[in-house]
Amino acid sequence: PLPVLDALVVGFCETAVCLGATVALELGTPYAHSTRYPAPDHHRLLTFTETHSHAPAHVLSHPDPGILSSTRPVILVDDEMTTGKTSLALIEAIQLAWPRERYVVGALLDWRSPDAVENFRITGERIGASIEVVSLLRGDSSSHVAPEPTPLEDRLVPRSAPLLEVVLLPDVRRATPWSANIESTASRDASIVAEALEGRHIAAVLGVEECMLLPVLVAERMGVTAQSTTLSPVVVSSDAGYPIRSAVSFESPFGLCPSWAYNVPRGQEVAIITDGGDPELNRRMAREVSRHTGERVCLVLTADAARDWASRKLGE
Template identity: 35%
Template sequence: MAARINKKRAFLFVSKVLGKHLPVQPAVSLVSGFALALLLQRELSGVAPDPRLIVEGLLEPATAADAYRKLKAQKWTPPRRLAFIGFAETATALGHSMYDAFAEGCRYLHTTRELIPELTSTLNFEEEHSHATAHRCYAEHPVQGQEAIVLVDDEMTTGKTVLNIIRDLYRQYPAHKNYYVAALLDWRTEEHRARFSELEQELGITIKTLALIKGEMSSAGDPHLSSRSTDIGQRSAPAALEIIRLPDLFERVSVSSLDSAGNRHAAPFLRGTGRFGIESADNEQLDRCITQAAEWLRAKRTGDKTLCLGTGEFMYLPMRIAAEMGAGVHYQSTTRSPIYPSSEGAYTIWEAFRYPSPEDANVQHHLYNVTRYDYDEVFVMLERQVEAEQLQPFLDVLVHLGIKRVYVVMVS
């Protein structure tokens, strides 16, 4: 756990498999999505798939890549159609990897904090404890037919976010009665679980929760920490910096976004992220594009120990690319979530760098725990093109981390 800079909730669970605040082997994080998918397949079909590859992938990092390849080759077919919704920003990759565990009959959408003026958000709900509370969904039809709805988050503490989105989904799609909620961690108390039962009775629906770890927790008091960021200082000579624009591999969505000051950012997004909705028929082509991007970037590698960085909501495609860039690659992501760092004892977050988002100067982004791992190089993957002036504060952090080479990759 770590202390969150947030008056609404003073703590944060820091996952060792999620690939957000701490570096992980990318295949380990991808396998965690398959672990949740296994729980869902067992619930849907009544048959428990063999868990050995998943256990191996989560507990044995040295063999995680091989376990993930085998899991990808033996995807499950669900007994009914499923609509997955991953929660931004932390669970965008987790939800996508869970969806990707199924061979057919599925669609995936992740919520977003982006404001896209050309489109109307079809779902709107609040994550009340979050640093950025508003969630939007830009798929024209988040749910179709008689799909069961699968909501994916990294952890549930009270479950309020889940209840908020279920209410909005039911308001728009009252014929859909079956909801599944999947999370790595479920810390709801008996009182919180009772609220789920009450909503089931109120709306005439079923809500089945799935988690790798379940328990109860409580917190009290405020953190006795004061530092909010780590001084970059002059750690070393600036790193060699290269801006890479990938070939035109991924399908783009030509819409713009508005930042918090109303400024328009016209660069296109990528459809393969799931922000606008994707379905099982899209996966084969997306896999090919990921492999091509990974081959292209792998040829740029010069060191034995490489960090790949996703940025904000843009987690899954960078994670998948990192998983195919060869041995010695670790992955994590930047985040909006502000955490107190401390170098004392065994505290989880010992280093925090802060900078204005390249896409919204009024939004602070954070990068945690990168300088103790002796990386030879770092590949930072951005979903969209950004202007040099907007990118500069982030570059100022990256080139003074003490890592020899920095590659900033414009994926779109």
């Protein structure tokens, strides 16, 4: 790990919830993330909008109501930036209530245009703060003719009757670094889930929307790939070289809008780990994935998801 920094890391839902958490763990900093599903026992600190999202409303919430009260730098973590408007919206909201001198935006991909880059400089001058951007890859984005979509019936036709196995682990919590001992807690919980999946031929572990850190840690222990569902629709095509080859569609277990899982391996067992949502919608999601793979899906329900399932006495 790097030397501990006196900063606060903030991840954007949904993809960067896990990415931001790993950055916070590596830097040894406190962590917060935006969410579409704020926990009832968390304090709602502010709201902002992701204008290009299919579910644009974000809430920044945290168990500690004073997490933003210091003047330490804020490190915002996202998977990619096209315009940077979401980052700037959050920066301005924080600066209005809890002013500070420095913000850093870290992204895997930075596709901002020169005008968008200039907008960061102008915004920083206007609010009286430094806004730095770091990324692993910098480039330009442009519009092209989309590949011919694979017909929906070709990518969603059931291969067999769904096979579903349910594992309830109510004592395993969402792995999010709210506290100093999160590394040991997350490691323990990941070991519990991995042990519960022993003896199965799992090829991939899927997280559900914002529940991503725990599935990643479980997949790491099992030596398999980690994926997640998403609220973002993406074109699916069989064109040579195109990366998104298949999709499974279902209603989000949280009932917000349609949800998707891409490139889930066919002909192999997968595990889905979720910590919330409606029990019946979780079951439907797992069954749709099973229809796609043609194999058994192990639905691992942790925390509130397990308790809700048990309280409704749902069978498999």
